[in-house]
Amino acid sequence: MKIIIDTDPGQDDALTILLALISPEIDLLGVTTVAGNVNVHQATINALKTMDLAGVTTVPVHTGADRPLLRAPIDATHVHGRTGFEGADLPDPTQKAAPGHAVDFIIRTVMENPPGSITLCAIGPMTNLALAISREPELRTRLGQIVTMSGAFSEVGNITPTAEFNIYADPHAAAIVLESGIRITMLPLDVTHTLHTSAARLARFEAIGNRVGKVVADWLRFEKTFEANKYGTDGGPLHDPNTVLWLLRPELYKGRQVNVRIETASELTMGMTVIDWWGITNLPKNTLFLRECNVEAAYDLITEVLSRF
Amino acid sequence: MKIIIDTDPGQDDALTILLALISPEIDLLGVTTVAGNVNVHQATINALKTMDLAGVTTVPVHTGADRPLLRAPIDATHVHGRTGFEGADLPDPTQKAAPGHAVDFIIRTVMENPPGSITLCAIGPMTNLALAISREPELRTRLGQIVTMSGAFSEVGNITPTAEFNIYADPHAAAIVLESGIRITMLPLDVTHTLHTSAARLARFEAIGNRVGKVVADWLRFEKTFEANKYGTDGGPLHDPNTVLWLLRPELYKGRQVNVRIETASELTMGMTVIDWWGITNLPKNTLFLRECNVEAAYDLITEVLSRF
Amino acid sequence: MKIIIDTDPGQDDALTILLALISPEIDLLGVTTVAGNVNVHQATINALKTMDLAGVTTVPVHTGADRPLLRAPIDATHVHGRTGFEGADLPDPTQKAAPGHAVDFIIRTVMENPPGSITLCAIGPMTNLALAISREPELRTRLGQIVTMSGAFSEVGNITPTAEFNIYADPHAAAIVLESGIRITMLPLDVTHTLHTSAARLARFEAIGNRVGKVVADWLRFEKTFEANKYGTDGGPLHDPNTVLWLLRPELYKGRQVNVRIETASELTMGMTVIDWWGITNLPKNTLFLRECNVEAAYDLITEVLSRF
Amino acid sequence: MKIIIDTDPGQDDALTILLALISPEIDLLGVTTVAGNVNVHQATINALKTMDLAGVTTVPVHTGADRPLLRAPIDATHVHGRTGFEGADLPDPTQKAAPGHAVDFIIRTVMENPPGSITLCAIGPMTNLALAISREPELRTRLGQIVTMSGAFSEVGNITPTAEFNIYADPHAAAIVLESGIRITMLPLDVTHTLHTSAARLARFEAIGNRVGKVVADWLRFEKTFEANKYGTDGGPLHDPNTVLWLLRPELYKGRQVNVRIETASELTMGMTVIDWWGITNLPKNTLFLRECNVEAAYDLITEVLSRF
Ligand SMILES: [Ca+2]
């Protein structure tokens, strides 16, 4: 399975990249970065550091959009720390970003591969993806699928009472993507908030005994602080890696094919994913919206995959 | 406890009135009607028929607003049937509506009673209440409390993907009420959808052996059809009576004091109750928002109260 | 012609009242006040002071809404001064406000008079009028007409780039009124900005030689300062009196029957009067929208009327 | 002066291209097409036909965006006819579109030329331009200026009561461009509606005696029909050529440096250019907004330029 990861690392983004790099089922063609958790310059540095951590030199990292389409930029350094990698920062990258803009890389990769063969894994604001689809409308039929960590339903928002961060950061981009007609699988907060990064689970990563396991444990220990304080749980949620976990083992997740629209008109509900769970509109069911995860099996899978490093 | 019920009967509205009429803890000073489930003319007829069913001649019924403040009128005859009382329609009323508009009755009653002594039980669109508050700003400090069946949180909407019927029917009125500073308790779909009108529960009402029990069972049997089909449950939800049940036995419900705002700017999310459950804004906690109910105890209570007829 | 003036005085509101009081063609049944230029308490005081200035004791002043329906209150003390009467403040009123709310007075007066016989002259935010129409839907057919100073077209806004003050202060009320089906004549900024209160024109008022002429000249001299600075003209605009001038001499004005809608959804254009001047929608032509005035004749008329005091 | 014309021809777009091609002051580096008056495929054909009409084979035509960023596509075939060239259709083009997307051409051209040296003349919906700016943020400082026919102020809208066609067709793109910080000159309907394509003026084009003059006269004769019927004038407006006329002879136009924002939140006012003409906000004056034109001199200039063919 050939994939591109579009990302704003972020500790959980880095774990997503690591899982993809070491999984034989997945052929990671490239990583594209976008402003989100951190600015796009930092996002690229963090993606390159992640390559070094994995000992991989063959996967290009392309820098993408430095801001949302219309909205003023926001970031999530209140969650991820100033660098996005606090908890276990890594040495300066030994590699450089690949030449060429993220949007061009996405377009070229999709157009040069067989129709339907590429999966785009979107774990940051969807600015690059929206630009690629707008710039090359053939992506609407050529891109195989999008799997995204974003949105929220009954779990409601994390950046405002109604909106999840990745959508809120660029709601117009998300609206373009959701209306594109491309097959979409969404892993929302309803799923990610069930995967508590408990002390016991992080201890298992550490117990693997390799460097990657240690770094991931330290990252998630830092990241969870913010969320654990907010929700009063043992551990924070685990967000972005669910996309790759679903690609590897879709049977761990349950959901429903529904219509999802993005609020872009009102400040009060800006960036909300409006889910027609009960099918009371006649709008096209554009998204496989997942709501449940076999959490123990998911953590077993992460542990197993990280053990390969 | 002196209360006014503002209502658009509807079968479950009628049950709410019946519970209030027969409960010695409650002194029902009057019923005010509003366009909602049915038009306001039919709503008044239905309220008067309910008085006849209860054998009560001393509680005035005042007709109120015939349409929402700004939005085009909608109704819910797809749920409640054409008359609002399908399932067990009743003889033509023997009583007449009281003279004077619902809004004037609400204002006069609140102003003539001791400050804080009146509870307004709002189980239809909030048009009358918004007009009363706008017309007499002293209600902001004089009205004791509002208890309302309306809104939705993780249970999402029933008339659109995001909006509950009572709010959606007049979102501007709801916004006025929610911003009024008056103490508010909200019983949303999150609660009402847990009170399934199962066959067994309706059989218990019927087994009481009085006419009221039989009529209520027949009403809810009709009303549940629509919702049971939609959600695939044994029985539909039970909405409006939760307001009176909470007044009688607040310990049956659990919730949280939160900020609630009403979406009035966007068609996509129009009438949504935006709940800041996690306190991520600094806005005033204007509403006690209930999310759980001891369902068995609630049905025991209804059965016990209806037995008094 | 029987009229009610709904007003937030303001110097130009007071001139409007004075013109109505002294014109034999007009039977001013009452004045109702609303929060706008000043708070509603001050508005009532100013209306009463105006009665004293005119030596009239038979026209009731009823206090109305103390705030807009949904929006946070704004005022226009930057234009009218702190009291609304700066330039020539008047002695404390010798009369008291009449008992009964403005909304009730409007409803009662319209319902007790022959259908179509009452003109409502709306020269403040339309909160009272919207409440009256919502509370008594028969006003939709019983009220003869509304003549209002509000709105703007090619002259654009005065409180925001797109909105005129009276509409912006309560756009939801204006939307209710414009959608009511009642016959409406609108005197917008496009007209009022052509009636410059030039030094020569104010001198003519003063030259009348009576107290009212002097006070009016002093008022308008104060009021014009703000606007004259803004637009760089000799004198400010003359707003509210155009309503009564149009009632007295409609042939002084030219306009077109058009559809007018009020923006209530977007902050950027909130309170804008959206005018379909070219008839490119098929919406009902709900408003006679005036755009031109015979300015010299209008000032002649004011001078002539004020001479009667 | 090096320029790129981004366009959706359209008869008046073609005249704009012709004026640029034959003016020695202007070096037309390329034409980029966008969906607007006609679909983007037709727009490219029309641009190529225009090159043939001018006898030019050295200016590349690049096809761009086939739809707006977020809105459903609209067109203006009710004004321009089905082909966009009705009135005087031309032979099938002998040239082909240049390889490479319009957005890439814009980015490459701006980045390869000295900073500030390129003028972008935007006479269709701004989709390409918004994509270019989003994809290459350096355009914000590298692009010399944008001159655009779009927007409206006191002349109000032509596609809705408040919106001009080019902005309405892609308001989100326009918002991106207006917020970009790039120097912008806007030629709105306020100007273009003053340049009536009267019979006498079109006769002068025809009297030039060359083929181009004849075709342009026939085009504008067709195009004016729609607008002349609507406004009851002798001749329709002349829109897009004002951009090139302003580049050639800016002294023919008068305007003011103001803040312009684009409405994207409300359907009622969607795509409106909100002009702060009186400077009542403190927002940056991002646009030179022109409101007046020396019309006779403008037609003299067109006639003179067309005579060179
Ligand atoms: Ca991320």
Ligand SMILES: [Ca+2]
């Ligand atoms: Ca109800």
Ligand SMILES: [Ca+2]
């Ligand atoms: Ca006024």
Ligand SMILES: [Ca+2]
């Ligand atoms: Ca064009």
